Amino acid sequence: MTGPTAPADADFGNLEANRRFLAERHLIRDGDRVLEIGTGRGTLLHELRSQGIDAAGVETSADRIAEAQARFGPLPILQVNGTALPYAADSFDVVLSFDVLEHIADSDAHVAEVRRVLKRGGWYLLQTPNKWSNTIFETIRWRSFTRWRADHCALHTARQLEERFRRHGFDVEFADVRVVTAFYREKVRRHLGPLGAFALRVANPDRLPLRWRTNLYVRARKR
Secondary structure (H helix, E strand, O other), X not given: OOOOOOOOOOOOOOHHHHHHHHHHHOOOOOOOEEEXXXXXXXXXXXXXXXXXXXXXXXXXXXXHHHXXXXXXXXXXXXXXXXXXXXXXXXXXXXXXXXOOHHHOOOHHHHHHHHHHHEEEEEEEEEEEEEHHHHHHHHHHHHOOOOXXXXXXXXXXXXXXXXXXXXXXOEEEEEEOOOOOXXXXXXXXXXXXXXXXXXXXXXXXXXXXXXXXXXXXXXXXXXX
């Protein structure tokens, strides 16, 4: 979670919904090697490894890596800058990223690099905010039409995601994942106030068609 009023001790993103995405679809199998891009405070990576999964991570922030390892011990997290991933081609069965893609200016370089490190038939499982809804939300949140764009510099619609991934040799599916959790409700209340909370009751985004959800959950399989 980013922005001018994000709690310092919060995990990034909707962790509960991300857990549900992984658990309900059983796309991580015994023996898979997994890479998490953007490990944040290390919670998800720690959980995966606690389940016996061969999982590693990359993170841009040295402070977050230090915090993750202080919380959970010597997690295998490498610091990266830019889009390059410090692994050989065909290294992973699954790559994960949650609330990451929208922050990467060179989306094509990122997707190409993920494809390089994935084995054939491997999955890139990701969540990213929908461009349509997030543009409105971030404008209200930052009280500016422009300030937030440096941070959320690569928002996509569902169609744009699908087209980009297919150009890079992926087959794409959108997953039905409920995102209106306690975290989500609190985020809306904090940034949009009573009106936002009322709107959430009237128009629950979990009832929208997949391509119009506020958060897009994607299963992209390398051809």
